[in-house]
Amino acid sequence: MSHTAAIITVAYSIAVLIGAAISFAVFRSTSRPLEEDRSGTWSRRETTWLVIMIVVLFALLMGTIFYVPYGDSAGPHAQYVRVTGVQFAWAIDAPQPIVTGRPVEFLARSRDVAHGFGVYNPDDVLIFQAQVVPDHEQKIVHTFSQAGVYTVRCLEFCGAGHDKMVSTFVVKPA
Amino acid sequence: MMDERSLQVARGLTISYVKGSTLILAASGLLGVILRWSQAVPQARIGDNFWYALMTAHGLGAFVGWAGFAVMGLGYWVLAGVGFPVRGFGFAMAKLTWWLMVLGVVGVIVTTVFMGFGASWVFLYPLPFYGSGNWGDWATGLFSFSVLLVGLAIVTWCLAILHTVTNREALHSVSSSIGKRLGLSFGWGFLMPRTFATNPKPVPYPVIPLAVIGLDMIIATLPLAGLLIWQILQSMHIVGQANVLLAKNILWWFGHPVVYLLLFPAVAVYYWLIPRYAGRDLVAGNVIAIAWTVAVIANVLVWAHHLYLDYPSGTAQAQINTAMQPITFALVLPSALSLYSLAFTIYRSRFRWTPASTALFFGLVGWLLAGLSGVVNATIALDVAVHNTLWIVGHFHHMAMLNIGLLIFGATYALLPELSGKALYSEKMAWIHVWTTFLAGMAFFGIWLVQGLDGAPRRWAVLPSQYDTLTRVSLIFVFLLAAAQLLFFWNVLQTLRGKAGAASFDERGIPVPGKPSGDWSVHAAEAAVLILALLLAFAFAVGGYFVGREHPRGGNTTTTTGTSTSGGGAVTGDAKAGAALFASSGCGGCHTLAAAGANGNVGPSLDAVKPSEALVIARETNGKGAMPSFKDRLSAQQIADIAAYVHESTTK
Numbered sequence: 048m049s050h051t052a053a054i055i056t057v058a059y060s061i062a063v064l065i066g067a068a069i070s071f072a073v074f075r076s077t078s079r080p081l082e083e084d085r086s087g088t089w090s091r092r093e094t095t096w097l098v099i100m101i102v103v104l105f106a107l108l109m110g111t112i113f114y115v116p117y118g119d120s121a122g123p124h125a126q127y128v129r130v131t132g133v134q135f136a137w138a139i140d141a142p143q144p145i146v147t148g149r150p151v152e153f154l155a156r157s158r159d160v161a162h163g164f165g166v167y168n169p170d171d172v173l174i175f176q177a178q179v180v181p182d183h184e185q186k187i188v189h190t191f192s193q194a195g196v197y198t199v200r201c202l203e204f205c206g207a208g209h210d211k212m213v214s215t216f217v218v219k220p221a
Numbered sequence: 222m223m224d225e226r227s228l229q230v231a232r233g234l235t236i237s238y239v240k241g242s243t244l245i246l247a248a249s250g251l252l253g254v255i256l257r258w259s260q261a262v263p264q265a266r267i268g269d270n271f272w273y274a275l276m277t278a279h280g281l282g283a284f285v286g287w288a289g290f291a292v293m294g295l296g297y298w299v300l301a302g303v304g305f306p307v308r309g310f311g312f313a314m315a316k317l318t319w320w321l322m323v324l325g326v327v328g329v330i331v332t333t334v335f336m337g338f339g340a341s342w343v344f345l346y347p348l349p350f351y352g353s354g355n356w357g358d359w360a361t362g363l364f365s366f367s368v369l370l371v372g373l374a375i376v377t378w379c380l381a382i383l384h385t386v387t388n389r390e391a392l393h394s395v396s397s398s399i400g401k402r403l404g405l406s407f408g409w410g411f412l413m414p415r416t417f418a419t420n421p422k423p424v425p426y427p428v429i430p431l432a433v434i435g436l437d438m439i440i441a442t443l444p445l446a447g448l449l450i451w452q453i454l455q456s457m458h459i460v461g462q463a464n465v466l467l468a469k470n471i472l473w474w475f476g477h478p479v480v481y482l483l484l485f486p487a488v489a490v491y492y493w494l495i496p497r498y499a500g501r502d503l504v505a506g507n508v509i510a511i512a513w514t515v516a517v518i519a520n521v522l523v524w525a526h527h528l529y530l531d532y533p534s535g536t537a538q539a540q541i542n543t544a545m546q547p548i549t550f551a552l553v554l555p556s557a558l559s560l561y562s563l564a565f566t567i568y569r570s571r572f573r574w575t576p577a578s579t580a581l582f583f584g585l586v587g588w589l590l591a592g593l594s595g596v597v598n599a600t601i602a603l604d605v606a607v608h609n610t611l612w613i614v615g616h617f618h619h620m621a622m623l624n625i626g627l628l629i630f631g632a633t634y635a636l637l638p639e640l641s642g643k644a645l646y647s648e649k650m651a652w653i654h655v656w657t658t659f660l661a662g663m664a665f666f667g668i669w670l671v672q673g674l675d676g677a678p679r680r681w682a683v684l685p686s687q688y689d690t691l692t693r694v695s696l697i698f699v700f701l702l703a704a705a706q707l708l709f710f711w712n713v714l715q716t717l718r719g720k721a722g723a724a725s726f727d728e729r730g731i732p733v734p735g736k737p738s739g740d741w742s743v744h745a746a747e748a749a750v751l752i753l754a755l756l757l758a759f760a761f762a763v764g765g766y767f768v769g770r771e772h773p774r775g776g777n778t779t780t781t782t783g784t785s786t787s788g789g790g791a792v793t794g795d796a797k798a799g800a801a802l803f804a805s806s807g808c809g810g811c812h813t814l815a816a817a818g819a820n821g822n823v824g825p826s827l828d829a830v831k832p833s834e835a836l837v838i839a840r841e842t843n844g845k846g847a848m849p850s851f852k853d854r855l856s857a858q859q860i861a862d863i864a865a866y867v868h869e870s871t872t873k
Binding site for chain 1: 269270273339340341343345347348351352353355464465466469501502504505506508509511512528530531532533534535536539542543546547550551553554557558561562564565567568569570571572574582585586589590593594596597600601602603605606607608609610670674675676678679680681682683684685687805806807810811821824844848849851854
């Protein structure tokens with residue numbers, strides 16, 4: 048599991064536990080119904096709930112929006128790798144052996160339909176991915192820290208051989 | 222103000238939608254079982270393209286043909302229930318919608334199951350024109366036409382809804398301006414009473430979500446109709462290829478709001494039925510109108526969160542995507558406020574717990590679960606880890622089955638007696654159905670979330686072998702879920718046949734359980750169905766597990782065979798069988814072979830290299846460079862067949 052997937056697992060689990068506790072509390076509360084009508088108070092407090100939600104979502108937005116993968120630059124010492132997706136194979140063309148520690152710029156294109164360039168590390172953990180659509184060049188920047196054989200799987204449905212669209216490339220120690 | 226005739230009209234409409242959509246649920250649910258079974262049990266594996274064709278039918282069938290169709294029908298009855306009769310133009314559109322939807326779904330089934338169209342329900346352009354020999358332009362044209370019919374059904378439904386919610390009499394509106402009346406239906410009377418409201422209670426809450434989606438789906442569907450017409454023309458070779466990135470944006474311009482075509486009418490049903498079971502009015506502040514105003518706008522401006530991982534150089538897609546994250550977050554607000562209102566409506570009320578209201582309550586829990594995983598998907602930095610993995614499949618099954626699906630079941634149990642005048646056949650069957658659906662669904666879809674976090678790719682007919690164990694475990698829950706639906710179908714059928722007598726209702730309008738039949742055969746039948754279902758579930762799951770274990774894919778056995786054939790030719794290849802395998806395995810995608818009409822140029826041209834049989838076997842078995850190994854997917858015999866074919870057709 049990747050670092051990001053681990054964060055999602057923890058955050059989602061906590062949120063689900065809280066949600067389950069609240070759901071159960073609401074369920075149990077109906078066994079002791081209130082005599083008086085408090086609907087008016089609860090209705091007015093909905094504004095407070097709206098404010099809480101806006102604050103929470105804004106915090107999540109500010110905490111995550113700066114980690115988008117867009118516009119990454121590999122810098123002057125980049126290693127360039129050409130990737131071509133075609134039904135149902137990846138051609139990965141690295142003029143020099145790919146090494147760890149230096150940014151790699153993948154320049155990916157498709158010859159036919161949309162494909163998804165999903166890269167799994169030697170432990171078979173999904174570490175990054177991007178879409179590759181025809182007529183456009185997709186630039187993906189990544190710096191490898193681990194040497195070994197990486198697996199590429201297609202992560203956008205591309206037809207009958209989609210699940211056969213698997214390839215590998217090797218990253219050598221610097 | 223609701224005369225008996227208007228009620229009769231809405232009743233007839235809703236019943237016809239419920240019947241049609243329930244039949245589609247049966248068909249598309251069965252397809253879903255086949256898909257997961259094929260993934261889990263090697264011996265039960267269906268052909269790859271057939272798998273994808275069934276996936277296409279299952280997706281469109283279950284999502285739009287069942288869930289969408291059902292809530293569209295329930296919408297009419299909700300509106301009638303709060304004093305908005307469907308009539309005149311609205312009624313004509315509602316009738317037309319039924320026929321367009323049914324014809325469209327039949328067309329989808331024919332073009333996928335029988336013509337092999339397997340480009341998935343999102344038919345990501347230009348994939349429909351790259352069938353790699355599995356389907357032709359005819360299938361693409363007919364499929365596009367069928368989806369166009371479904372799209373038109375959505376538009377005519379929207380017209381029916383907009384006509385109904387702008388009914389001046391029902392709104393108590395003196396305004397002749399249609400814009401002002403629509404604003405009133407959006408709930409603006411709560412915010413600006415002097416401009417919009419003309420009576421103390423501006424509009425019944427269930428009207429608001431229906432009005433919102435009625436407008437939004439017209440905006441969302443029209444561009445898709447344009448793309449579908451383009452595809453039809455392209456299939457007839459009248460036009461050439463369209464701009465691929467634009468087509469993808471248009472697809473998702475529709476593809477996101479269509480989820481809300483399911484959710485918003487479902488919210489209307491919650492707003493209407495939860496207060497009935499709680500015995501108090503919906504607890505809602507005027508701010509709820511703010512949330513729905515946000516929804517009108519945000520719903521049609523979040524499409525690109527499905528394109529977060531498209532950011533090709535020289536386009537504005539990255540900027541569009543970045544803007545979509547805050548807008549998508551804004552769309553959380555109508556859900557968050559609705560859940561608040563519904564939870565407080567139930568909280569410490571004299572809530573009447575029946576199978577119907579329990580299903581509605583579980584539906585709210587499913588909504589919460591789907592919403593939370595949706596926030597993950599909406600966050601670009603997190604989406605990178607789960608995009609197009611099985612996590613997404615888990616997310617939208619929470620949404621479609623455990624939120625919308627349970628709502629439909631709950632509404633069916635709650636409303637079928639008042640719609641049909643007949644008492645529910647068996648309350649006990651309904652209890653078993655609701656609980657099993659919720660629990661088995663939670664387990665089944667939870668496994669998808671876990672597999673997705675572990676990087677399992679979505680839409681793979683055959684998953685990489687490290688995911689097999691969990692896939693087989695999930696089979697137990699798949700069959701439990703399917704078996705529970707059999708109880709639902711039987712219960713609805715027997716109810717409609719009047720097996721439990723006439724319906725009666727308590728003071729809140731909640732159906733009173735029919736006279737429990739003392740006949741022992743009913744209980745025996747219920748018990749038999751349940752026991753049989755459980756036994757089948759375990760038998761299939763356990764059987765599948767052991768069969769799978771006996772036949773490891775890519776294990777040592779296969780490798781040994783591969784090596785020995787490449788050395789000595791222990792297996793003799795059949796060139797004729799090889800020709801078919803060459804096409805179905807996608808070899809031509811990369812290699813040129815004139816005899817097969819293949820002109821791929823990723824790998825070496827076979828016509829130029831004229832490889833020996835041994836070389837072909839070695840490359841197919843072990844792969845080299847970009848060429849993947851096929852030893853996990855083809856048997857030694859099949860590999861030898863292809864080698865024989867390649868050798869024969871290049872040396873003649």
